[in-house]
Amino acid sequence: MGISANAAICRSPDTPFTIEEVTLDEPRAGELVVRIAACGICHTDMAVRDDHIPIPKPIILGHEGAGTVEQVGEGVTHVKPGDRVIISFNSCGDCPNCDTDAPTYCYNFGPNNFSGLRADGSHTVHIGEAPVQANFFGQSSFATRALAHERNVVKVPTSAADIPLEQLAPLGCGLMTGAGAVLRSMAVRKGMPIAVFGTGAVGLGAIMAAKIAGADPIIAVDVHDARLELARERGATHVFNAKGDPIAKIAELCPQGLAYAFDTTGLKSVIEDAFGLVAPKGILGLVGASPPTDMLALNESALMGGGKRVIGILGGDSNIQGFLEELIEHHVAGRFPYEGLIRVFPFDEINEAFHAGESGEVVKPVLKMPE
Ligand code: CXF
Ligand code: ZN
Numbered sequence: 001m002g003i004s005a006n007a008a009i010c011r012s013p014d015t016p017f018t019i020e021e022v023t024l025d026e027p028r029a030g031e032l033v034v035r036i037a038a039c040g041i042c043h044t045d046m047a048v049r050d051d052h053i054p055i056p057k058p059i060i061l062g063h064e065g066a067g068t069v070e071q072v073g074e075g076v077t078h079v080k081p082g083d084r085v086i087i088s089f090n091s092c093g094d095c096p097n098c099d100t101d102a103p104t105y106c107y108n109f110g111p112n113n114f115s116g117l118r119a120d121g122s123h124t125v126h127i128g129e130a131p132v133q134a135n136f137f138g139q140s141s142f143a144t145r146a147l148a149h150e151r152n153v154v155k156v157p158t159s160a161a162d163i164p165l166e167q168l169a170p171l172g173c174g175l176m177t178g179a180g181a182v183l184r185s186m187a188v189r190k191g192m193p194i195a196v197f198g199t200g201a202v203g204l205g206a207i208m209a210a211k212i213a214g215a216d217p218i219i220a221v222d223v224h225d226a227r228l229e230l231a232r233e234r235g236a237t238h239v240f241n242a243k244g245d246p247i248a249k250i251a252e253l254c255p256q257g258l259a260y261a262f263d264t265t266g267l268k269s270v271i272e273d274a275f276g277l278v279a280p281k282g283i284l285g286l287v288g289a290s291p292p293t294d295m296l297a298l299n300e301s302a303l304m305g306g307g308k309r310v311i312g313i314l315g316g317d318s319n320i321q322g323f324l325e326e327l328i329e330h331h332v333a334g335r336f337p338y339e340g341l342i343r344v345f346p347f348d349e350i351n352e353a354f355h356a357g358e359s360g361e362v363v364k365p366v367l368k369m370p371e
Pocket of ligand 2: 042043044045173174
């Protein structure tokens with residue numbers, strides 16, 4: 001029979017999203033239907049729209065969904081109809097990394113998040129009789145309803161009962177990635193210096209988390225002064241415009257080097273310069289998306305001799321069941337103040353919302369679905 005919904009359909013890089021009526025499958029075992037209240041927009045949505053991440057089209061994007069559970073499939077026990085939930089990335093739950101609480105590195109990440117299909121190859125959504133790619137990050141939340149999975153849905157704790165879902169939705173990707181990189185992947189220590197390169201949602205998430213961890217100094221680098229101001233308001237102790245030789249300024253401020261350098265830009269020259277600033281035993285964490293052909297040039301003696309680590313980071317090593325609750329607790333207590341980074345757009349202004357995110361006018365556009 002199926003479940004009807006309205007979804008934003010992406011047909012090509014240069015056609016606007018159009019909101020169309022679709023039919024979702026009834027939930028299978030381990031799946032559930034969420035009435036979507038809001039969904040954040042992330043650069044990965046843009047990367048798929050622009051074919052930088054190739055998934056066939058038409059496709060329903062959206063991977064920072066939040067809403068209310070409507071219906072659960074067989075075996076789903078940790079949430080029930082009526083529960084408020086945040087939806088994040090999906091994982092298989094049955095590989096060496098899922099088994100050791102590292103689901104962002106799931107061996108089956110692609111089929112569960114980036115195939116546009118269920119991991120078994122079946123479609124989850126149709127327009128009339130025609131299948132459409134969906135199940136993006138196990139959700140496809142640019143829609144009024146989404147078919148999600150037991151593993152990628154987190155129940156909103158009662159401490160956040162008063163927080164509207166449009167404010168909780170964006171926790172499931174960029175903010176979590178930045179915060180997780182600091183609190184999990186690099187496990188930043190109190191009193192140690194960190195520099196964050198790039199102050200979008202991921203970089204600002206990292207800065208707020210660095211303040212929670214007690215890092216000192218907390219240095220933010222970006223090309224936009226307005227972003228640096230946001231960074232300062234959220235915990236950066238020093239801000240340097242990238243156009244004004246930030247590397248020399250950081251070297252002067254931290255003559256012993258940085259315990260942590262965190263790159264969200266994906267720019268080869270920024271990463272190589274940041275490596276030169278890392279102190280003995282320091283960590284350079286990489287989260288920015290780089291052109292696929294880029295190769296880093298790092299001095300091997302400096303890497304080995306200093307016991308330095310260069311680590312790739314996905315999703316901030318977040319085990320979402322647990323970590324998202326932790327972030328919500330920080331938010332409720334005022335320690336993770338991301339609310340000012342959000343601008344809410346009505347669902348039917350999705351194209352305007354994308355534009356506001358791409359132009360840099362808004363750090364985190366969030367779509368609000370009609371009630
Ligand atoms: C992802 C990458 C894999 C883990 C969760 C977040 N990034 C999305 O934009
Ligand atoms: Zn994302």
